[in-house]
Amino acid sequence: MNFWRDIKGTLQPFWITLGYLFKKPVTIQYPEEKRTPPPRYRARIVLTRNPDGSERCVACQLCSAACPVDCISMQAAEAEDGRRYAAWFRINFARCIFCGLCAEACPTMAIQTTPDYEICNRDVLKLVQEKEDLLIDGCGKDDEYNYYEHSGVGVANERGGNEDEYGPVDPKALLP
Amino acid sequence: MPKLTIDNLEVTVPEGTNVLEAARELDIVIPHFCYHEALGAVGSCRLCAMMFVDGPVTGLQMACMVEAQDGMVVSSTDPDAIELREHVIEWAMTNHPHDCPVCDEGGECQLQEMTVAGGHGVRRYNGKKCTFTNQDLGPFVQQEMNRCITCYRCVRTYRDYCGGTDYGVFGSRNRIQYGRFQEGTLESPFSGNIIDACPTGVLTSKPFRFKTRLWDLQEAPSICPHCSLGCATIPGGRYREVQRVKAGINRETHGFFICDRGRFGYDHVNHQERPRQARVDGQPVAVAAALTAARERVAGMAREHGPNSIAFLGSSRASFEGSVLLRDWAAATGSQQLVYEAHQGRDHAARTLAARLGEHGRSLEDLRQSDLIVLFGADPLAEGPMLALAIRQAVRNGGKVIVIDPRPVELPCAASHLPLAMERLTDVLTALAQKDLHAFDNHEHAFLENLSEQFDSAQRPVLIGGADLLGGKGVDALCSTAAQLSSAECAVGVMTMLAGPNSYGGALLAGDGPDFDTILDAIQEGTIRALVCLESDPFREAMDPSRAQAALGHLELLVSFDATPGLAAQRADIFLPTRANAEMAGSYMNNEGRLQAFQAVIDPGLPISETGAGNHPPREFFQTTPGSAPEADWWLLAELLERDTTLAALRKTIEQSDECFVGLSAIDAESTGLRFSAQGSLPPAAEQDLLQTGVTDALKLLAITGPVGSHWLAHLSSPLAATQPKPYVVLHPEQAEKLGLSAGDRARLTTHFGHCHVVIRTDEKMVNGLILAPQLWDTALEGMVPGSMLDCQLEKEGKA
Ligand code: SF4
Ligand code: SF4
Ligand code: SF4
Ligand code: SF4
Ligand code: FES
Numbered sequence: 001m002n003f004w005r006d007i008k009g010t011l012q013p014f015w016i017t018l019g020y021l022f023k024k025p026v027t028i029q030y031p032e033e034k035r036t037p038p039p040r041y042r043a044r045i046v047l048t049r050n051p052d053g054s055e056r057c058v059a060c061q062l063c064s065a066a067c068p069v070d071c072i073s074m075q076a077a078e079a080e081d082g083r084r085y086a087a088w089f090r091i092n093f094a095r096c097i098f099c100g101l102c103a104e105a106c107p108t109m110a111i112q113t114t115p116d117y118e119i120c121n122r123d124v125l126k127l128v129q130e131k132e133d134l135l136i137d138g139c140g141k142d143d144e145y146n147y148y149e150h151s152g153v154g155v156a157n158e159r160g161g162n163e164d165e166y167g168p169v170d171p172k173a174l175l176p
Numbered sequence: 177m178p179k180l181t182i183d184n185l186e187v188t189v190p191e192g193t194n195v196l197e198a199a200r201e202l203d204i205v206i207p208h209f210c211y212h213e214a215l216g217a218v219g220s221c222r223l224c225a226m227m228f229v230d231g232p233v234t235g236l237q238m239a240c241m242v243e244a245q246d247g248m249v250v251s252s253t254d255p256d257a258i259e260l261r262e263h264v265i266e267w268a269m270t271n272h273p274h275d276c277p278v279c280d281e282g283g284e285c286q287l288q289e290m291t292v293a294g295g296h297g298v299r300r301y302n303g304k305k306c307t308f309t310n311q312d313l314g315p316f317v318q319q320e321m322n323r324c325i326t327c328y329r330c331v332r333t334y335r336d337y338c339g340g341t342d343y344g345v346f347g348s349r350n351r352i353q354y355g356r357f358q359e360g361t362l363e364s365p366f367s368g369n370i371i372d373a374c375p376t377g378v379l380t381s382k383p384f385r386f387k388t389r390l391w392d393l394q395e396a397p398s399i400c401p402h403c404s405l406g407c408a409t410i411p412g413g414r415y416r417e418v419q420r421v422k423a424g425i426n427r428e429t430h431g432f433f434i435c436d437r438g439r440f441g442y443d444h445v446n447h448q449e450r451p452r453q454a455r456v457d458g459q460p461v462a463v464a465a466a467l468t469a470a471r472e473r474v475a476g477m478a479r480e481h482g483p484n485s486i487a488f489l490g491s492s493r494a495s496f497e498g499s500v501l502l503r504d505w506a507a508a509t510g511s512q513q514l515v516y517e518a519h520q521g522r523d524h525a526a527r528t529l530a531a532r533l534g535e536h537g538r539s540l541e542d543l544r545q546s547d548l549i550v551l552f553g554a555d556p557l558a559e560g561p562m563l564a565l566a567i568r569q570a571v572r573n574g575g576k577v578i579v580i581d582p583r584p585v586e587l588p589c590a591a592s593h594l595p596l597a598m599e600r601l602t603d604v605l606t607a608l609a610q611k612d613l614h615a616f617d618n619h620e621h622a623f624l625e626n627l628s629e630q631f632d633s634a635q636r637p638v639l640i641g642g643a644d645l646l647g648g649k650g651v652d653a654l655c656s657t658a659a660q661l662s663s664a665e666c667a668v669g670v671m672t673m674l675a676g677p678n679s680y681g682g683a684l685l686a687g688d689g690p691d692f693d694t695i696l697d698a699i700q701e702g703t704i705r706a707l708v709c710l711e712s713d714p715f716r717e718a719m720d721p722s723r724a725q726a727a728l729g730h731l732e733l734l735v736s737f738d739a740t741p742g743l744a745a746q747r748a749d750i751f752l753p754t755r756a757n758a759e760m761a762g763s764y765m766n767n768e769g770r771l772q773a774f775q776a777v778i779d780p781g782l783p784i785s786e787t788g789a790g791n792h793p794p795r796e797f798f799q800t801t802p803g804s805a806p807e808a809d810w811w812l813l814a815e816l817l818e819r820d821t822t823l824a825a826l827r828k829t830i831e832q833s834d835e836c837f838v839g840l841s842a843i844d845a846e847s848t849g850l851r852f853s854a855q856g857s858l859p860p861a862a863e864q865d866l867l868q869t870g871v872t873d874a875l876k877l878l879a880i881t882g883p884v885g886s887h888w889l890a891h892l893s894s895p896l897a898a899t900q901p902k903p904y905v906v907l908h909p910e911q912a913e914k915l916g917l918s919a920g921d922r923a924r925l926t927t928h929f930g931h932c933h934v935v936i937r938t939d940e941k942m943v944n945g946l947i948l949a950p951q952l953w954d955t956a957l958e959g960m961v962p963g964s965m966l967d968c969q970l971e972k973e974g975k976a
Contacts, residue, residue: 065389
């Protein structure tokens, strides 16, 4: 019994391999040939912009807090108009595990994952990317959201001028 | 002691405890906003609802407003209580702007926490949100009014606890605005406390604005290095710089709040000119090489010219452990020339206090409970601001405050004031002790008579002195008076404001060694040829800086250990960089002899904001951190003396060699500190005449401590720069009139330092016939060492 089973086990793989010789190959000849990953693929991280072209990131440090390998660092600063932004923003891609938690944590849609997986480099320093390297010219996956249109600090619009706000009120008013 | 049941657990609490506090005893945290241990409960936020099931009170109540009573049965998990809390937090959130990502409170926000704890997850209200206009409240406090939940904690902190008058609440219904009547800088020297008190992001720190988040801050319990009170602080650092300080909690000393000098005076750690490189004869060397050079040259000097040719100068800034090792180095060398304070008056005051304080010592907590406080030559807002707050709490508890001082001492509470010349302070003390007031006439006599009577009826009186004005003799008189006025029923307490965080520790170690003026004479004569300075700058701190600079020029060897860019550090032959207080563990002994430990917050290194010049950190990588050479003062000295260089081992050796310091290794930075029974020795008797002449036809000028920002470490801290006034002098209005001056005029002040331009201020609370000039660093008044008397001239230059 065992004898016949062993014979079958030895020959069957050869038979299957032989069968594939006559089918169309699925292997891609990378890097000559490239595959297009699905749009939600998690690879190169970018910083996107608001629909009006301004930087989206408010340097809230939520992505760096969420990042399990601590590869994001930044320094927040204040612009003339009160906007909080990243004075510098660094991702160390040599450490990144492309888990996408940073994008998940981001309240402004600034940090996003993209399908660009070709990041390899022999020089580790080239994998340490700064804000200039990360910032792209578009909105990425959401072309409408602008955080400052919804938060009440009066940056995108005058104070009290956002869609869901009124005021500012006059605390010295005497009317009931 | 009432015994009550909360969530089926029994707890017994002291009389007067409210149910919220009782629940906290059981580790049951009820969501709350307006309750604060130091501020008490007012029941305004309506969040702390609990169900009182059985007992003297029943029904749904605010836990903070109900005093715990026997037999109460309370539930925090009752569905009605939970539902009410959920609604209250939902109401609090209706107008909230939801801007956590750009809010500095994010990550340490009580509103975030309570929203989660209260169970409010999904926003149901879709109406428009109300907004407010912000005010610019000055260099310390940033306001974002939209985030307010009207809990009143800021107002209660600022007005009630700290005695500020220029911040309050306006408006009605949903237009409640907190702020000043008119936009402007907050006036209280305790304004920063509203940052800690506000449970939301309305009030945040301006110097810390957008610097970092709590989760990225390195924090550790520390002790404030800015005055002798030793308030507990929690500095926070990131990217190799200290970025903020918030108040720690020590119920025995400062309580829950700190002053603005302590809160915003952290930047000396990050100072650009801070020396971080060891040097020998101007050449940068490794720390080990500099230590060897120091050890060998000092030993060589001792061999050649005798051990007493070397003097050792400690300071009130150095850690207690470092100070002990300095003494050991002096002893190992065989030198008797050891002193811990370059300023003679402060040195004598500290040593006298360490020798005589004993049972009279009082903590700030004792002070808050005191019913009669008399200040002799002490100006709390200048010399130790939290003392002023403790005094205010005593007044709020019904205590009386009396000030006897040549200066117009401002306090954040009511006080009666007797202006009296500096030389006469000691006379008053003696007269009070002997109950013999005949040397005083008219209103002085009446005032002191009244004071004497108040002493007879007081239960817990405390005498407070200031080292700058009293000096050794004055502090001696202060302690004698306290001893003589004490009776079996009523012990009179003493507190004295000293120069720095470890003045008392240094004084204990100094013994009856010479004072620095004696050492200066010996340097001038050439018998002392070498000086070792541990975190001190005798060029600036000595009583008469010009005399000190002349004498110190004769030195053959100057060794300096320092963390600040002082003159001694610049001119030293051998320089060793030390760590700042936030970068090391160690301990300080405060002005009541309480030893308090602190921990390292960050490691030394050039701040990334500096190496990156505001942009991203340099794209180069090194094995070692740039600028990381500084080591703790005690580490350097232990290494130099070839001792074990761990703090634990060091503390053990100190305990073994000095019996009076047993317990040192047990203190930890989270505790309230430990008072040792150690007693110091009195300083050598001779005290110099403080008057310095050199200008003819002279008026008398008294140099005083300037307001917040005029202390050396504070001066090196950029957030405090905005509080540094332009050079000014203060006169009594009558004297000003005699000189043809009025408030606001510009004048030319001439002293033996030369001429300088000052603005005239007048104050009728001060003594007539004296000119007061504050010490202000980097101005023409830099040489005004507090406590010294100078001859001067004052001429009008221009009108207000
Ligand atoms: S993908 Fe994951 S590992 Fe990479 S930066 Fe984002 S959070 Fe960090
Ligand atoms: S990328 Fe998003 S999460 Fe990260 S700091 Fe910027 S705004 Fe915050
Ligand atoms: S400003 Fe802050 S502390 Fe003051 S009432 Fe509003 S939330 Fe409370
Ligand atoms: S009172 Fe003194 S020790 Fe306390 S925070 Fe202010 S400066 Fe620091
Ligand atoms: S904490 Fe009790 S009502 Fe606010």
